[in-house]
Amino acid sequence: MKGPESRRDILRTAARLFQERGYDATSMQDIASALNFSKAALYHHFESKEEILQQIMGYGMDIFEERVVEAVKAIPDPEQRLRACIALHIGLVLSGHDREITVVLHENRTLPHESGRAINARKKNYVVFLADLISQVQASRGVRTPAVHPQPAAFALLGMINWMYQWYRAEGNLSEADIVRQYTAVFFQGAISK
């Protein structure tokens, strides 16, 4: 196994182990064993467990930026852009594939300073992008003094969506489309109205 494909496989396997057992409780030996690698072969690809975590997070942010941010940028109407953003972000959190993304969202305390800063800067960029988009939607509806400021609105939306992995089960009553429709409704009109 060589090249970028095997590196991605290592990242996926390591991310799964980090989720199941926690980052600290997972050793390089555990990761190697799960891949049927020797420890030496694993060290050939990655210098340390920290490097693996950092790469997982970077890869997770790549996926997020590509499938959410880049995917909506060309939509001219701000409200349609925001609606697409919500749907794509939910889709990413609910998809079984590339679950590494959830590690990105929940393990950032463990990262060493330098690489932690780089990931946090990318997350912050997304909050700025989202808050700016919300502000455009408020303006496009002629709302000059919104009850909710764009930044806390962005955090509320991120909380709603990122928390889903805690309770959502694909085999339950709610399809992804149901969730997208209802969460979009919460954000645009609140949870009470018809």
Place this chain on the structure above:
Amino acid sequence: MKGPESRRDILRTAARLFQERGYDATSMQDIASALNFSKAALYHHFESKEEILQQIMGYGMDIFEERVVEAVKAIPDPEQRLRACIALHIGLVLSGHDREITVVLHENRTLPHESGRAINARKKNYVVFLADLISQVQASRGVRTPAVHPQPAAFALLGMINWMYQWYRAEGNLSEADIVRQYTAVFFQGAISK
């Protein structure tokens, strides 16, 4: 140090260490050292690290039920009850005191089966309570076919609030009162309107 006070101190210290370093990376020796206890003295109070985690979570749920659920039960109007619930839950997440609560919310994967089930049942009870309350508020406003069903609405609200510890800084621009007002607005009328 004996009696319930010292047990609570142990739980608080252990909870802080679990948050800072992760549950797996924290040893009984670490907890004992942080308290200036011998390991033997710590084992006098708690049989294992798992027992400590379980007690933290139980204590966290006690606090939550006492300060949120019990505190609002006597409010007759459902909408006022829900608004009080949101304010008290936010207050609990933002208060520096009794931060153990956040461990309850975010570490449940680590609990062994039996005690994990007991905690999860209490969390589930709260979701049922909240969904029922939301449904009463929808009914009290005469909304017969709400755009958002009570259960996903409850999860959206929990996500918004429980996610706050990820970004909220007491020294930032937003006071607790600002957050309560704006998050309540998101939930009742959405994030766009004035």
